[in-house]
């Protein structure tokens with residue numbers, strides 16, 4: 001007997017056994033599909049948890065496991081709806097392709113009554129529907145038995161929230177699988193704060209038998225800081241390579257603004273970064289008396305706005321928020337916009353201070369770290385996108401030119417103007433009791449003093465960096481010696 005036929009016969013024998021077991025054991029089914037699952041894949045397939053989170057490195061086999069699981073549910077559960085959500089059309093059709101690839105290996109093929117790039121329909125009434133998040137509307141699908149989010153770190157939170165109610169009615173199972181994508185979004189939230197409801201699997205590259213160690217070493221050199229995220233399952237706050245490395249969603253985002261105490265309410269300030277071919281970006285800051293936290297209440301960016309359209313947007317915001325100051329970039333292109341503001345609004349557009357940007361970025365990072373600047377999550381999606389993605393350039397001297405920084409610039413303009421906002425005379429006088437006034441004066445004095453110190457420190461640091469380059473270490477007394 002030739003070797004080939006021996007292998008074939010052994011295969012048939014094990015197929016026979018797997019065929020008997022497949023209905024109750026997805027691992028046996030996986031073997032029928034010609035995937036011998038890794039131990040973690042087997043554990044996922046056999047788990048009966050309703051909420052499973054797979055935090056796995058690239059190429060570990062998440063999608064393959066999900067394809068097998070989707071197919072097993074569709075074949076063995078009558079009228080099952082398996083909904084797969086992926087970030088893009090390409091990824092959605094890729095998952096369906098992975099399922100059809102597995103169907104081809106089955107010794108007895110299930111009867112498909114409908115087949116497209118995004119949907120498979122079986123004659124038992126089951127369906128596998130793969131939705132791209134870009135176009136997905138989950139309305140119209142009811143009671144899925146299984147929902148799979150592939151690359152969940154890139155699936156928008158709103159889409160995820162639209163899925164949750166459907167699962168409650170069907171008591172369905174939810175699988176979130178992905179590679180970390182920064183410390184934000186529902187994938188990160190469930191990973192860190194999801195509690196015992198979630199069964200978590202964390203598979204780094206060194207646990208994956210198909211990833212070559214030499215290739216990994218190469219990737220480590222290439223990706224540097226991002227390696228931790230892509231191959232080691234770390235939810236990194238960006239590496240030191242990110243401009244706003246001090247930002248951490250857990251510490252810096254809120255879902256609601258605090259309620260004002262007493263009679264004094266919110267005060268608002270507006271920052272604008274003008275652009276025509278680029279975006280014009282608006283950032284609205286709010287603060288409360290007796291609260292030293294600054295809140296980013298709202299932000300918005302739009303391309304191709306003329307000065308009068310910018311004026312319209314500002315008027316809309318002002319009718320809602322009654323801000324007391326507008327700070328914008330009045331140089332260059334900003335001039336025409338500034339003129340329009342002056343014409344239409346009682347509040348003049350104050351020129352943004354653009355000196356020592358690097359120093360102010362350091363300061364803002366410090367405030368993020370101390371949790372003193374907070375961003376209202378749902379009203380600032382695009383700003384958050386910039387904050388968590390904006391890297392330094394290769395030389396680490398400037399923000400990377402290939403990434404958007406319009407909203408972060410508008411934030412920086414308005415926030416830095418605020419750090420000197422508590423100067424005497426700039427705040428509307430309020431009638432307070434003498435005790436309250438004294439307390440307030442004292443607290444404002446400390447804030448001013450702190451801001452002055454911080455300004456001085458960052459200006460000195462920036463100058464020193466300029467003089468000595470990136471090797472400059474602020475804690476080394478012998479710098480430059």
Ligand SMILES: Nc1ncnc2c1ncn2[C@@H]1O[C@H](COP(=O)(O)OP(=O)(O)O)[C@@H](O)[C@H]1O
Pocket residue numbers: 035036037038041056057058059060061062063064065210
């Ligand atoms: N248990 C397994 N045995 C053999 N090959 C596998 C296994 N799991 C995954 N693969 C293969 O590894 C590659 C990456 O798998 P994939 O599921 O696309 O990874 P991910 O979705 O995690 O990036 C694919 O070529 C897939 O066929």
Ligand SMILES: [Mg+2]
Pocket residue numbers: 062063064150
């Ligand atoms: Mg995948």
